[in-house]
Amino acid sequence: MSQPTLLLGQTLGFHSNPFHSEPTEAANYNRTGAILVVDGMIQDLGDAKALKAKYPQAQVVDYGNALISAGFIDSHVHFPQTAMIASWAHRLVDWLNIHTFPEEMRFSDPDYARQIAKRYFDLTLAQGTTTVCSYATIHPESVEAFFTEAQSRGLRALTGKTCMDRNAPEGLQDTPQSAYDDSKALLQRWHGVDRLSYVITPRFSPTSTPEQLEAVGALWSENPLCLMQTHLSEQTDEIEWVRSLFPEARDYLDTYERYGLLGDRAVYGHAIHLEGRERARLKEVGAGLVHCPTSNTFIGSGLFDMNSLMAEGQRIGLATDTGGGSSFSMLRTMAAAYEISQLRQRTLHPAELYWLATQGSANVLHIGDKVGNLAVGMEADLVVLDLASTPAIAQRHAEADDFWEALFPTIMMGDDRAIKTVWIGGREAP
Structure with a gap:
């Protein structure tokens, strides 16, 4: 002792x-x-x-x-977007194509991945953030860099290889089989090592074919104690895009549900424009939602409905959404959450804001018995x-x-x- x-x-x-x-x-x-x-x-x-x-x-x-x-818990981030945070663009898809995808292609270089991982944790620790749940890129090297750096600092940290096999540059696409194989190998290597957790990570429905979503869903069913993270109903034009890609789906959530990507250990970023059926199913299964207020205003996505979602018993955390979000700071993120709720005619108390940035986010990540x-x-x-x-x-x-x-x-x-x-x-x- x-x-x-x-x-x-x-x-x-x-x-x-x-x-x-x-x-x-x-x-x-x-x-x-x-x-x-x-x-x-x-x-x-x-x-x-x-x-x-x-x-x-x-x-x-x-x-x-x-x-x-x-310490603050940031429950939805993209550490590979560190270097391009606060990049100007019109809307989500423009921002992805102009800034995000070109930057993420650089993570095929292990040295660059390690450099950004170190920089990212330097920045977040300086802001009082002690745990993050991050997306990596399609490259296994990005996951290796993140976990190796987190492990060297003794951090509790979560990430997973991002899976995408369509609607992205060729250098950022995998396949249903490689997404499954790479994710499984990384999960077996890192999940549960020291304070690290692997998260199964399809980016979002528009960048995965049904075949890939099915493969990733199969991996989750084989490893049900892992988290699964993705994006949901961030922008209205994104939702229309999803409808065109999945005409048979009842709604956006159904594009995940039908492939086994809905459950109590699912973590959905944004969740701004939810339909009634989606809200009911999310509540029924106990899935987690993550409010990303600086990102929602920066990219013009909309105003998260904290009051009614919390009142109906949804599980909600808070996140910077680096680099769609415009700050690494959870203090700034709390301030933005307050401002958005003001626009929704609901004044959040400081206790509510602080809980979201600590215990609320930890609970969404199923680590509320350990940190937060x-x-x-x-x-x-x-x-x-x-x-x-x-x-x-x-x-x-x-x-x-x-x-x-x-x-x-x-x-x-x-x-x-x-x-x-x-x-x-x-x-x-x-």
């Missing part, structure tokens, strides 16, 4: 979903909190005075008035936030009447300057 470490500061976790109660009642907030970390795990938490007396031999790290919480919250037995992946990190935030913070009012300016205006430090597996990240 390593020497226990006692972290002191304001602490914030959750014991329930704040969307399903008065938001502050779902939170566990302590103004003078403490977290005992032993061998990479949270062993105890409570009031600082009590825990210092209880564990006199523990090494103490005092963060003063900083806020200690679970402060609780005994959880892995000690933590972010420490300075709630007065800039002059503009500090002057507003000074006027706050309670904790939530003090936290909100950092959600709305915070950036990497708000991140004092990050802990990964019980160790402070370098």
Whole structure:
């Protein structure tokens, strides 16, 4: 057993979903909190005075008035799009053809894949993000680079080879058989190694033939404990495209459902323009939806219906959608989620926003028992936030009447300057 470490500061976790109660009642907030970390795990938490007396031999790290919480969980990203984030284009398909596909073709080069993987994790850790669920490219080299870099940093991380066999450049197409074979080999090599998880990853229906969707669905049925991730109902013109490619399908979701790509471990990015049948089936099977607000505004996709989807019991996480999203920051993503909900006439509470970026996203990825919250037995992946990190935030913070009012300016205006430090597996990240 390593020497226990006692972290002191304001602490914030959750014991329930704040969307399903008065938001502050779902939170566990302590103004003078403490977290005992032993061998990479949270062993105890409570009031600082009590825990210092209880564990006199523990090494103490005092963060003063900083806020200690679970690290942010980014539940839908494309790490290969790191270098082309914030690229100008008209709509989704234009953006893919002009910027995304040419950049992703570069990942056939293992050296380039490793370079971007390192850069990506440098950027996300600097923003307080401790776990990501990413798409790779069609190239096995991209998955190898991502997992190798994550493993070297001790991160909990998820990814999978993207599968595409049509409506993409020749250099970015595989086949139904190679998609199955490559994905299976990568899954067998990496899934469950250290803190890594493989995710079966058809990009979206327009870039996979029915034969490929069937092959990928077969792989998932053989490995049902893996996640499956894809995109769903991001833009209205995309939905029309799907209808033209799958005229026999009842709706967009049915293009996945009929090939075995619907279940409780399915994670669908965007899900903005859902039909009634789709919503009912997603709720029935317990699938996960991921809100990507900066991407939805940047690419002009639409306004996610957080209020009614959450009210009907959908499982929802939050994500940057790098690089369709215009920021690596989950703080900025929370701010965008707030703004979109305002346009939907629903004011999100800071507790709801923070839960989405931590516990909500972890639950969607089926790792909510491991990360995304402060609780005994959880892995000690933590972010420490300075709630007065800039002059503009500090002057507003000074006027706050309670904790939530003090936290909100950092959600709305915070950036990497708000991140004092990050802990990964019980160790402070370098």
